[in-house]
Amino acid sequence: xxxxxxxxxVLLQLNGISMQYGKGETAVTAxxxxxxxxxxxxxxxxxxxxxxxxxxxxxIAGGLTTPTSGEVIVEGQWLSTASPxxxxxxxxxxxxxxxxxxxxxxxxxxxxxxxxxxDLDGWKRRKARSAAMDALRSVELExxxxxxPDELSGGQQQRIAIARAVVGTRRIILADEPTxxxxxxxxxxxxxMLRKRVDAGxxxxxxxxxxxxxxxxxxxxxxxxxxxxxxxxxHSVDTLLAPVAQP
Amino acid sequence: MSVRQSLLAILDQGxxxxxxxxxxxDRRTGSTWPLNVGQIYNTLDRxxxxxxxxxxxASDASPDATSQIYFRITDAGRSEVAxxxxxxxxxxxxxxxxxxxxxAIAVTLPGVDIARVIQVQRAATLRNLQExxxxxxxxxxxxxxxxxxxxLIVDSLIFQAEAEVRWLDHSEAxxxxxxxxxxxxxxxxxxxIPKRGRPTKVVPA
Numbered sequence: 001x002x003x004x005x006x007x008x009x010v011l012l013q014l015n016g017i018s019m020q021y022g023k024g025e026t027a028v029t030a031x032x033x034x035x036x037x038x039x040x041x042x043x044x045x046x047x048x049x050x051x052x053x054x055x056x057x058x059x060i061a062g063g064l065t066t067p068t069s070g071e072v073i074v075e076g077q078w079l080s081t082a083s084p085x086x087x088x089x090x091x092x093x094x095x096x097x098x099x100x101x102x103x104x105x106x107x108x109x110x111x112x113x114x115x116x117x118x119d120l121d122g123w124k125r126r127k128a129r130s131a132a133m134d135a136l137r138s139v140e141l142e143x144x145x146x147x148x149p150d151e152l153s154g155g156q157q158q159r160i161a162i163a164r165a166v167v168g169t170r171r172i173i174l175a176d177e178p179t180x181x182x183x184x185x186x187x188x189x190x191x192x193m194l195r196k197r198v199d200a201g202x203x204x205x206x207x208x209x210x211x212x213x214x215x216x217x218x219x220x221x222x223x224x225x226x227x228x229x230x231x232x233x234x235h236s237v238d239t240l241l242a243p244v245a246q247p
Numbered sequence: 248m249s250v251r252q253s254l255l256a257i258l259d260q261g262x263x264x265x266x267x268x269x270x271x272x273d274r275r276t277g278s279t280w281p282l283n284v285g286q287i288y289n290t291l292d293r294x295x296x297x298x299x300x301x302x303x304x305a306s307d308a309s310p311d312a313t314s315q316i317y318f319r320i321t322d323a324g325r326s327e328v329a330x331x332x333x334x335x336x337x338x339x340x341x342x343x344x345x346x347x348x349x350x351a352i353a354v355t356l357p358g359v360d361i362a363r364v365i366q367v368q369r370a371a372t373l374r375n376l377q378e379x380x381x382x383x384x385x386x387x388x389x390x391x392x393x394x395x396x397x398x399l400i401v402d403s404l405i406f407q408a409e410a411e412v413r414w415l416d417h418s419e420a421x422x423x424x425x426x427x428x429x430x431x432x433x434x435x436x437x438x439x440i441p442k443r444g445r446p447t448k449v450v451p452a
Contacts, residue, residue: 049420192384215373215376218377
């Protein structure tokens, strides 16, 4: 097994991740020996056709799914050795999900939605509110703090979801088709916000089937049949021609 | 050809001289399509020949009488501009897309790893797309008309690159299906020797 990357700014590391559903002849391989590292200040896009394993990889990175083999290390902590309660705490404190359909709680205002993970983590109300306001400010929606989700546009709701994903100490954003339900121009505003959060020191994985959205990332990893077939870095040609990883 | 109409449309705002037209064209297209002055003068000559612009006497164009030759749009030129803006850009002749031809040929050759050809192209196109997006992100919302015009061009390049990636994904899936059904065999050279010269006329019976 690989060890944690020596650099201190590694937020998330996946080593040799394989995922198999079922056993024997009917087994389906969703992922096969995938390695992925996300540093602070880095957005990594995962592209691939439907069924290529990209969403599975995201749920594994977030500790929602346990891989058949391989190691997930979130801010230096091995998920395989953590208890379910430990993983849940890690999720509350270190990483946030952004989904296609926003997943805001309709009965809570924007700021209450953003505060939610901090409330669950036992933060004092005042401190949580102040941290949530900071997060809302970072997505330029502090003026909508007391609005309810149904009073906000789709783009604004998604920006609230991004604020929730990065509130408090959370630095890892796991986004699954975050612009899927938005029109092209609104989607771009959301991606710009995501990019801004990452540039401010967060790290993120962006799962998308849309090349135009993936292009906001620093690196684009291409999955086919559960394997990494391409890796495109904006400025380096060398990594592009690296041999395809074999399981 | 849109350079001709673009220059004409700019001249609709007032008389210009050649170098000035180049500058105007550049600031309106984000310098993404550089024209040389020779090209501008050739176009102006043809426009004058066709009666769409006319040369001005130096004293008519500017009171301080510089040595520049100014061109002014004619009524015929104005109606050409209106016609251009009011009609779609026709892309009738199938463009010989270099990449499409390359893939089409590659798929008929033995021993070519076509999946690799697609991957290499996709990675290059994605890189291009990343660079364009970075450029766009650094600009923010347009604050001037020049900026807006330039962003329109960057967006157009982004959408073209995206379309290419989607087409490559589609081709990859199509090839995989063809390979699975045994329809992706290379084409050997034809055994029938093609006759030289023009094809013979077929006389209807």
